[in-house]
Amino acid sequence: MSGPLDGPAPDETESPHPVTGLDDVVHQRVRLGILTIAHEARRVEFGYLRTQLGLTAGNLSQHLSVLETAGLIEVEKGYAGKRGRTWITLTAAGNAALAEEIARLKQLIARVETTNAQ
Amino acid sequence: MTPDAVPAGGDPRRLLAEARELARRVRLAQRVTWLPLLVLALVTFGAVPVYSFGHRVVSDCRALSDGEVCKVWFQAVSFYWWAALVLAYVVIAGGYLRVARARGLGARMLPYVLTGVALVVVSAAVTAALRLLDPLPYPGGPSAFVVFLLHLLDPTGAIGLALLVLAWLERRVALLLFALGYLAVVLPPPIAAGWGTSSWWGPSTQMEISGGLLLLGSAGFALAQRLRRTR
Numbered sequence: 001m002s003g004p005l006d007g008p009a010p011d012e013t014e015s016p017h018p019v020t021g022l023d024d025v026v027h028q029r030v031r032l033g034i035l036t037i038a039h040e041a042r043r044v045e046f047g048y049l050r051t052q053l054g055l056t057a058g059n060l061s062q063h064l065s066v067l068e069t070a071g072l073i074e075v076e077k078g079y080a081g082k083r084g085r086t087w088i089t090l091t092a093a094g095n096a097a098l099a100e101e102i103a104r105l106k107q108l109i110a111r112v113e114t115t116n117a118q
Numbered sequence: 119m120t121p122d123a124v125p126a127g128g129d130p131r132r133l134l135a136e137a138r139e140l141a142r143r144v145r146l147a148q149r150v151t152w153l154p155l156l157v158l159a160l161v162t163f164g165a166v167p168v169y170s171f172g173h174r175v176v177s178d179c180r181a182l183s184d185g186e187v188c189k190v191w192f193q194a195v196s197f198y199w200w201a202a203l204v205l206a207y208v209v210i211a212g213g214y215l216r217v218a219r220a221r222g223l224g225a226r227m228l229p230y231v232l233t234g235v236a237l238v239v240v241s242a243a244v245t246a247a248l249r250l251l252d253p254l255p256y257p258g259g260p261s262a263f264v265v266f267l268l269h270l271l272d273p274t275g276a277i278g279l280a281l282l283v284l285a286w287l288e289r290r291v292a293l294l295l296f297a298l299g300y301l302a303v304v305l306p307p308p309i310a311a312g313w314g315t316s317s318w319w320g321p322s323t324q325m326e327i328s329g330g331l332l333l334l335g336s337a338g339f340a341l342a343q344r345l346r347r348t349r
Contacts, residue, residue, distance in 0.1 A: 036141055040144040040145065042223075043224030106134070
């Protein structure tokens with residue numbers, strides 16, 4: 001199954017500099033990590049994100065809140081037995097934003113490599 | 119630490135590398151490769167007694183210079199495979215979901231399960247068409263290529279084809295190689311395939327070999343997973 005992390009870097013040397021199209025909500029290490037994991041996992045639990053990203057619960061909650069407000073993720077609270085569990089799912093807008101961010105990052109890398117080669 | 123404590127900029131190479139590493143870890147955590155191989159091995163072994171003792175329909179026997187040739191339909195085996203494989207894919211889907219949920223993740227096996235069930239349906243449709251329309255030349259038998267295609271759609275071949283989809287979903291080269299090796303063993307070569315078998319016990323032996331391969335694969339992938347976790 002192909003994803004935004006696959007494939008070659010787009011060649012858009014004539015277009016505006018890729019940094020101009022970066023979305024501040026997504027272009028952030030932790031939030032990009034959350035979106036990446038949610039995309040790959042289809043659905044991810046709060047605890048998995050906290051462990052993988054090495055964050056405190058409060059800090060992760062703040063990042064999730066930013067993404068939820070932007071409409072990039074959906075947060076669903078439920079129970080597994082007596083234990084409360086919070087599941088995070090990527091929305092269609094979140095999928096698109098992640099794909100866009102990855103494409104921009106690849107363009108940036110391609111720009112840097114082209115500049116270095118000249 | 120606030121949501122913006124990590125610099126928004128950052129090296130794009132590093133960001134991309136980190137994202138790839140996180141995606142890789144998710145895929146590793148979602149893998150339960152030993153489960154489908156084990157379930158399918160059990161289903162394949164279960165076919166052995168059905169082949170040996172199940173009802174078969176023998177018809178249209180004709181004398182040849184070196185013996186006799188008959189049409190044989192392993193009726194009980196056909197029904198066994200269709201039911202057992204659909205049940206197996208339901209069990210596999212349930213197992214994957216359960217393991218993934220316990221690890222705090224969703225599962226990505228749906229295309230595999232749908233492919234597996236679709237191949238069972240195609241296999242059943244081909245068997246029904248062969249029974250009802252009787253399109254194959256007899257007693258000469260079809261060409262080696264047609265025999266190869268028919269074997270590809272029979273239950274053991276269909277198991278291998280569906281495993282290719284699982285290898286793609288899990289992005290696992292080891293499983294891809296295993297599935298190709300499995301198909302190489304269970305399928306007759308397209309240029310030298312024979313048609314039918316002269317022994318009642320032939321299909322049973324074939325099932326034992328297929329089931330043994332799947333069981334070995336299951337043990338191998340389970341061991342690999344255990345070794346990775348202890349590292």
